[in-house]
Structures are given as C-alpha cells and as structure tokens.
Amino acid sequence: MKSVVILISGxxxxxxxxxxxxxxxxxxxxxxxxxxxxxxxxxxxxxxxxAREQGIAAEAVDHRAFARREDFDTALAxxxxxxxxxxxxxxxxxxxxxxxxxxxxxxxxxxxHPSLLPAFTGLDTHKRALEAGCTVHGVTVHRVTAxxxxxxxxxxxxxxxxxxxxxxxxxxxxxxxxxxxxxRVLAGLLSGEIS
Numbered sequence: 001m002k003s004v005v006i007l008i009s010g011x012x013x014x015x016x017x018x019x020x021x022x023x024x025x026x027x028x029x030x031x032x033x034x035x036x037x038x039x040x041x042x043x044x045x046x047x048x049x050x051a052r053e054q055g056i057a058a059e060a061v062d063h064r065a066f067a068r069r070e071d072f073d074t075a076l077a078x079x080x081x082x083x084x085x086x087x088x089x090x091x092x093x094x095x096x097x098x099x100x101x102x103x104x105x106x107x108x109x110x111x112x113h114p115s116l117l118p119a120f121t122g123l124d125t126h127k128r129a130l131e132a133g134c135t136v137h138g139v140t141v142h143r144v145t146a147x148x149x150x151x152x153x154x155x156x157x158x159x160x161x162x163x164x165x166x167x168x169x170x171x172x173x174x175x176x177x178x179x180x181x182x183x184r185v186l187a188g189l190l191s192g193e194i195s
Contacts (some may be wrong), residue, residue, distance in 0.1 A: 002033035007014065007076075007093035008040045013175065014091035014112060014182050019054055025175070028095055031190035036083040039076070041095050042092040053064020059082070063095055074100040074109040080105075087189060093145030093183070099146045114174050114181050116140060116156055121149035126167040126174065135161050137170060137180045142183040154194055155185040 004022075006015045019035050024171075027033045030112040038051035044058040051058040059163040061079050066072035080088060102109065115125040117140040138158040143151035157177040161170060188194035 001028070001134065002031065003036040003083050003184070004033055004087045004089060004190075005037045005039065005080050005083050005085040006051075006089045006091050007080075008045055008047040008091050009042055009094040010040060010045055010047060010092055011103070012040075012045065012092060013048060013179055015047050015089075016050060017058065017179035018089065018091065018183050018186060019051070021187070022033040025183075025187060027187065027190065031187065033086065033190045037080075037081055041072075041076070041093065047092075047115065069096075069098055072099070075100045077101060077104055080182070081186065087183075087186065089113065096148065097144075102144055102146050105144070107143070110154065111142060111144050111151070112178055113140050113142065114151050114171070116158065117149055117153060118150060124167075127184065129161065130165060130167060130170065137161055137174060139174050139181055141182055154189070155181055157181045 006018060009017050015038055022035050026175045035056055037057040038047060040048050040060045041063040043062050048058040048060060059077045059079060063072045085108060088109040094165035106138045116138040120128050136158050138156055141154055142153050159173045159177055185194060
C-alpha cells in the first residue's frame with residue numbers, strides 16, 4: 001500500500017481536506033494509498049489532535065529542540081521514514097528544509113503555495129498580489145526542489161481579485177481553492193494520472 005505522510009505546523013486545514021478526500025474517495029481501494037502519518041514541527045499544532053481523532057499516527061518533532069537546522073532535518077527524516085512514504089506532503093509546514101532533506105525525498109515531496117507560481121514566491125503573497133494590482137491570484141501545487149517555491153508545477157487554481165479585497169478576504173478565497181486543489185492533485189499523483 002502506498003504511504004502518504006503529511007507535514008503541518010498549525011491547524012492543518014489542508015491536511016484535513018486531504019484526509020477527508022482520502023476517506024470520501026476511497027484512496028485505499030482506488031489508489032492503494034493511505035494517510036500513514038501527520039507530523040508537525042510544533043507539539044501544540046491543533047492538526048495533530050485532529051489527525052489522532054481520525055486514527056492517524058501523529059507526532060511532533062519540535063524544531064526548537066535543535067540548535068542546527070541540519071539536526072532538525074535529520075530527526076524529522078527519521079520520523080518520516082518510519083512510515084516509508086510514497087508521497088511526502090507539505091501542508092502548511094512553515095519551515096524551510098535543507099538541501100540534503102529535499103534531495104532525500106526528491107520526486108516524492110509536494111507543497112502547496114498560495115499564489116500562481118512563479119509569481120509571488122515566499123511569504124505575504126496575498127498582500128503582494130493586491131499591491132501589484134493583479135486581477136487574478138490563486139494557488140499552486142508543485143514538487144519541492146532545492147529552489148524555494150520553484151519546483152515543477154502539478155496543478156493550479158485561479159481566484160479572481162475583487163474590488164475592495166483585503167489580504168484577509170483574498171486569503172480566505174484562495175484557501176477554499178487550496179482545499180479543493182490539493183486532494184485532487186494528490187489523487188492524480190497516486191493514480192498515475194499526474195506524473
């Protein structure tokens with residue numbers, strides 16, 4: 001059975017949408033895949049409790065316990081590798097991962113980013129899109145490479161920028177699209193429809 005491990009840092013709303021889709025769409029039967037674990041860099045991440053309530057293995061590897069990023073990356077990889085992931089899914093995981101970590105999961109790690117990449121890599125994407133006068137914004141699912149937010153694009157969803165939008169209003173509409181797009185792309189990867 002294919003194993004999916006999801007990394008989160010907070011409430012895990014994208015993780016919840018993925019888990020819900022996996023159950024609703026019977027990923028085990030249709031794609032031979034299961035959500036094996038949810039791992040967070042924050043022990044207080046609300047998403048961990050939700051995952052446990054769903055019967056999913058959930059644990060934290062607290063980044064604050066490590067003086068060096070490389071040591072955190074090593075400990076995180078050990079926790080992940082116990083679940084032998086076919087796919088490693090970053091879902092609101094707010095840590096930059098080192099090149100050795102990224103190389104270890106090359107071709108298996110995906111991320112979701114709240115912009116239409118390659119536009120607006122990094123943080124504050126909604127504010128930057130509004131400041132730039134964009135008429136559309138959106139969300140991108142992409143493979144993770146050593147170049148931050150620049151891996152091959154696997155899927156995108158467009159969100160219109162409306163008159164009077166604030167970063168918060170735009171973010172809410174983008175998040176709704178994230179919850180639709182991410183499970184769809186992951187199902188495509190697991191079925192082989194997306195490569």
